[in-house]
Amino acid sequence: MAKDYNALAKSIIELVGGEENVVSLAHCMTRLRFKLKDHSKAKTDELKKLNGVIKVLEAGGQYQVVIGTDVEDVYNVILANTKIKAAGSEQASALETASDTASEKEGIVATLIDTVSSIFTPFLGAFTGAGLLKGFVVLFVTLGLLDKSTTTYTILNAAGDGVFYFLPIFLAYCAGTKFGAKPFISMAIASALVYPNITALFSATDPIPVEFLGIPVKMVSYTSSVLPIIVVCFVQAELEKLLNRIIPQIVRNIFLPVLDLLILVPLTFIVIGPITTTAANGISVAIQSLLRLCPPLGGALMAGLWPIMILFGIHWAIMSIGFANLGILGYDYLLPLTVSCNFSVAIAALAVFLKSKKKNVKQVAGPASITALVGGVTEPAIYGVLLKFKKPMVMVCIANAVGGAICGAFNVTRDVQMSVNLLTLPAIWAVYGPWAIVAIAVVCVLVFVLIWLFGYNDSMDDTLEKESK
Structure with a gap:
């Protein structure tokens, strides 16, 4: 029987200050x-x-209520039973702009985190699902269970x-929505970037000079790219604000889309695409x-601080670089450094579960351990x-x-985006390589021992209970 989330949703809205405060x-x-x-x-x-709320925090300019895996159900109930608008919707965009102006003190870092998370989260399910499928296809080929020459392989x-x-098209919809641009026009712009004839100009073995009205165009690959389309969508939102003031409403729906495409597609090929690709390459190279300089130290810092980055939402900025690496380099060397982190959190929670004799802790x-x-x-494991x-938490950071x-x-790397959990271990071995499995095994043993010996005892919970009284 499905859970009833109405009471929880109603209570949350009341306690965040009511609908009028959202x-x-x-x-x-x-x-x-x-x-x-x-x-x-x-x-x-x-x-x-x-009951049903794990944690409440403020990060990235947002007031965040941690629900766990039921979050989408609660979210849908709230939208269905209130006048609250989804982030980035046209109805909410004016209020968001006003709110952003009033909260400039939050700073550029908070704004960046909020923007990146809002753009990537809506399609992460499709992203991770496709990545997992790619991982298993690689595994089946490696084990000789699937032949690359077959049409079965082609379809899978x-x-x-x-x-x-077609990542730019997915990003276009989310970024267009976030910035207040017309998202389907954003998708049309992105479609031009990955149009077969355009990609052929870039990948041609005998390339020809490309120009637009006599202006030279530096061709770059936009398939799997991240930064160009996000910047284009931001420019699109600003252009549409200008056009809305200039074009009479009676003909706006006809001329605004045409001008969007006529201005922004060439502008992307000539200016925005080459500049943002160069910038992304620069960050990646840095x-x-x-x-x-010191791969083990860099890896230790990246993985050790990863749970802290998750707490403050900073991990979204890192993930965007990792996604960009896949498009630019064909592989990612950054996020693979954290391949053991989900496992360390899960095993830490498991160690607490096994060691504790207290029902409320268990x-x-x-x-939380199973979920991770x-x-x-x-x-749920981090906050709960x-x-x-x-x-x-300290022991997890050390093990990570x-x-x-x-x-x-x-030098553990990956060439596909995929989820990391117990069920994907065979695909992790195929994609990341054996040293990723070694790292996971070492971390799991280490974090369990550290938690068991030094990280938890029931007196900690007793202390917390006394402090809360």
Whole structure:
């Protein structure tokens, strides 16, 4: 029988200050992400006590309520039963702009995190699903169970690779929505970037000079690209604001789309595409250079700090670089450094579950461990177990650093985006290589031992209970 989320949704809205205090609402895999007019109206302490709420925090300019794997159901109930608008919708865009102006003090970092997370989260399900399928296709080919020359391979490879090849189109819809541009026009612009005849100009063995009205065009690959289309969508939103003021409303629906395409597609090929691709290449080269200086140290820092990055939402910025690496380089060297992190969080929660004799601790730690281990969703374990007792969080960061050092030392990379959990271990071995499995095994053993010996005992929970009284 399906759960009834109406009571929880109603309570959450009341405690964030009511519908009138909400500018817009989005969600990721575990969190409701509110943009509030006035954060002081939210009753954070009461929200934390709600049955069904794991954690409440403010990050990236958002008021975030951590629900867990039921977040989409709660989100849908809220939108269905209130006048609250989804983040980036045309109805919410004006309020978001006003809210952004009022909260400029949050800074450019918070704005960047909010933007990146809002653009990537809506299609992460399709992204990770396609990545997992690609991982298994690689595994089947490696084991000799699937022949690349067959049409079966062609179909399966297309199912897994399509999202990545046409990534700019997915990003266009999300970025257009986020910036307040017309998202289907954004998709039309992105479609031009990955149009077969255009990609052929870039990949031709005997390339011809490309120009537009006599202006030279530097061809770059836009398939699987990230940064160009995001910048184009931002420019599109600003252009449409200008055009809305200039074009009479009676003919606006005819001329605005035409002018969008006529101006922005050539502008992207001539200016935006080459500049953003060069910038992305520069960032990638800089990070690569740092990792080359001391790969184990770079890997240790990246993986050791990864749970902290998740807490503050900074991981979205890192993930965007990783996605860009796949498009630019054909492989990613950054996110593979964190391949053991989901496992360390899961095993840490499992160790607490096994060591504790307290029912309330087991009720949280057990399900959180399974969610992280099987689903790759770590927030319930991080907020419900690791942060609550503090020491387990430290032990996880230490173990992660060891795993990251191993991956850095042995140059662990990947050429597809895929989810990381217990069910995908065979695909991880095929895509990331054996040293990724070694890193995972070492981290799992290490974090369990550290938690068992130093990271948790039931007196910690007793102390917390006394402090809360």
